[in-house]
Amino acid sequence: MKLMLQIGVVFGVCLIGQTVSVFSPIAVPGSVISMVLLFLLLFFRVLKVDHIRQKADFLLKNMAFFFIPAGVGILANFAAVRDHILPLLAVVVLTTILTFGATAFTVRTVIAVQGKLGGGKAGSGEESHE
Amino acid sequence: MNEVFSSPFFGITLSILAYELGILIERKTKLAFANPLLIAIILCVAVIELAHIPLESYNVGGNLISVFLGPATAVIAISIYSQFSKLKKYFLPIFLGTLVGSLVSVGSAYLLCRVFGLDDVLTRSMMVKSVSTPFAVAISKSIGGLPAVSVAAVVLTGILGAVFAPLLIRLFGIKNPIEAGVAIGTSSHAVGTSKAIVIGETEGAMSGIALALAGILTVIITLFVKV
Numbered sequence: 345m346k347l348m349l350q351i352g353v354v355f356g357v358c359l360i361g362q363t364v365s366v367f368s369p370i371a372v373p374g375s376v377i378s379m380v381l382l383f384l385l386l387f388f389r390v391l392k393v394d395h396i397r398q399k400a401d402f403l404l405k406n407m408a409f410f411f412i413p414a415g416v417g418i419l420a421n422f423a424a425v426r427d428h429i430l431p432l433l434a435v436v437v438l439t440t441i442l443t444f445g446a447t448a449f450t451v452r453t454v455i456a457v458q459g460k461l462g463g464g465k466a467g468s469g470e471e472s473h474e
Numbered sequence: 475m476n477e478v479f480s481s482p483f484f485g486i487t488l489s490i491l492a493y494e495l496g497i498l499i500e501r502k503t504k505l506a507f508a509n510p511l512l513i514a515i516i517l518c519v520a521v522i523e524l525a526h527i528p529l530e531s532y533n534v535g536g537n538l539i540s541v542f543l544g545p546a547t548a549v550i551a552i553s554i555y556s557q558f559s560k561l562k563k564y565f566l567p568i569f570l571g572t573l574v575g576s577l578v579s580v581g582s583a584y585l586l587c588r589v590f591g592l593d594d595v596l597t598r599s600m601m602v603k604s605v606s607t608p609f610a611v612a613i614s615k616s617i618g619g620l621p622a623v624s625v626a627a628v629v630l631t632g633i634l635g636a637v638f639a640p641l642l643i644r645l646f647g648i649k650n651p652i653e654a655g656v657a658i659g660t661s662s663h664a665v666g667t668s669k670a671i672v673i674g675e676t677e678g679a680m681s682g683i684a685l686a687l688a689g690i691l692t693v694i695i696t697l698f699v700k701v
Contacts, residue, residue: 358544370693371612375547375664376686382551393552400549404678407546407668408511408636412489413536414543414607414629414665415515416522419529424622431590435600436627439582440634443604443661444642447575447684451653454567 350399357382479527485535492517509637550682557679572687575660579604598701599623603631606663609689613696635662636669655680660688
């Protein structure tokens with residue numbers, strides 16, 4: 345599909361996601377709704393991956409770049425955290441490590457338990473290295 | 475000169491140059507914390523501060539870049555779609571991992587804030603630090619935190635996740651890409667996911683699923699929180 349059309353498709357999905365987000369009773373960001381919506385469009389074959397391949401590759405390969413202004417924007421919020429900067433930093437660092445570890449440990453344990461219950465088939469590590 | 479700086483081209487050009495320089499430094503040094511995003515943010519902040527350019531001027535271009543965050547998050551759907559068989563097979567570990575991770579994030583933020591003697595408002599603001607910004611702002615407002623503090627904590631958490639994900643993967647002896655992806659997405663939302671995508675397609679897809687699940691689960695978890 346032509347690049348302009350691909351951009352149109354992706355942005356169109358985002359517009360719908362944003363609209364749903366506005367009317368959603370709980371706080372779900374438009375981008376997350378758009379992700380689910382795009383997945384459903386692919387799943388039910390309304391869209392093919394090839395329809396948006398180039399545009400998606402551009403966005404995914406450069407994803408970190410799009411976060412630069414958000415990071416620079418911390419400057420605007422610095423005044424709000426300045427007085428407690430050290431304890432807040434400590435909380436951010438420690439909770440990130442704890443959350444990462446707890447999540448990884450849970451996934452590992454559940455896969456191992458599933459593997460044992462399922463006769464050692466699922467999660468026996470056959471997909472661990474790819 | 476201010477007319478030059480408040481042109482959208484200023485923020486965009488500065489960001490692109492800083493990012494490309496970040497990629498160059500990452501390639502040359504191969505250091506874990508020589509992360510292009512981190513380097514770019516530091517460079518942009520340095521230029522803005524040293525040249526006394528108002529943040530609003532940078533944001534004229536910066537906001538145009540931020541527009542792409544929505545579409546960039548949305549197209550993670552493609553990775554999830556191509557990894558769908560794994561998502562189906564491992565849904566339970568993915569879901570439970572995200573649930574436990576979100577509980578630990580909210581709970582440990584609460585406990586640590588108490589330990590460090592931070593007040594209630596700051597504590598509430600910090601409890602949403604592991605979910606992406608739109609989730610965090612909405613929750614922070616509804617539980618009586620300061621969105622500005624939440625945003626700062628969220629962005630910093632994301633950058634930390636993106637920079638240290640490879641290190642944490644080794645530290646926790648992670649060999650399974652599903653485990654790595656879910657851990658990155660749950661602990662450091664979309665910014666961490668940008669690194670997960672670089673590490674591998676399975677990691678990227680799992681991180682994408684985890685960031686969405688963690689956000690929704692955190693909305694629910696914080697409904698039951700009284701601080």
